Amino acid sequence: MLTAIIRYKGKNGSAKKYAEEMISSGLVKKIRSEEGNLRYEYSLPLNNEDYVILIDSWTSQEALDIHHNLPIMKEILKLREKYDLHMEVEKYELIQDNKDEKYIRR
Numbered sequence: 001m002l003t004a005i006i007r008y009k010g011k012n013g014s015a016k017k018y019a020e021e022m023i024s025s026g027l028v029k030k031i032r033s034e035e036g037n038l039r040y041e042y043s044l045p046l047n048n049e050d051y052v053i054l055i056d057s058w059t060s061q062e063a064l065d066i067h068h069n070l071p072i073m074k075e076i077l078k079l080r081e082k083y084d085l086h087m088e089v090e091k092y093e094l095i096q097d098n099k100d101e102k103y104i105r106r
Contacts, residue, residue, distance in 0.1 A: 001038065001057060001058070001059060001060075001093070001094040002057065002058045002059075002060065002061060002064055002091065002092070002093050002094075003039075003055065003056065003057040003058075003091070003092045003093075003094070004054075004055075004056045004057075004089055004090065004091045004092075005053060005054070005055055005056075005089070005090045005092075006053070006054040006056060006087055006088070006089050006090075007051050007052075007053055007054075007087065007088040007089075008051065008052045008053075008054065008080070008085045008086070008087055009050055009051050009085060009086045009087075009088070010050060010052075010083050010084060010085045010086075011050060011084070013049065013050075014083040014084060014085065015050060015051055015052040015083065015085055016044060016049070016052055017083055018052065018079055018080065018082075018083040018085055019042040019044075019052045019054075021079055021083075022042070022076070022079060023042070025075075025079075027072060027075060027076065027079075028040055028042075030072060031067070031072065034063075034066075034067055034070075035063065035066075036058050036059040036060060036062075036063025036064070036066070036067070037057070037058060037059075037063070037067070038057040038058060038059060039055055039056065039057035040054070040055075040056055040057075041054070041055045042054050043055070
């Protein structure tokens with residue numbers, strides 16, 4: 001399993017508006033229905049209104065690669081440009097080692 005924590009940064013509430021449009025346009029619903037998607041969820045940090053955080057989890061790198069190559073990514077990119085957002089990404093992979101699960105930051 002792979003999980004990315006993506007921080008979208010904008011000005012004057014643009015990151016929040018981006019997340020709202022992602023939801024209202026149906027893009028989030030489409031992504032959540034893609035094979036391999038486990039979680040696609042936006043959150044607003046309490047300490048910084050210029051950010052929106054996305055938790056994006058997939059069953060495998062292959063599922064994520066397929067998602068990144070779908071036409072929906074062009075729509076997402078257009079919205080990021082519309083709201084002039086910048087991204088910071090942290091990626092984690094769940095591994096199993098003798099039945100002990102560990103997350104490794106990639």
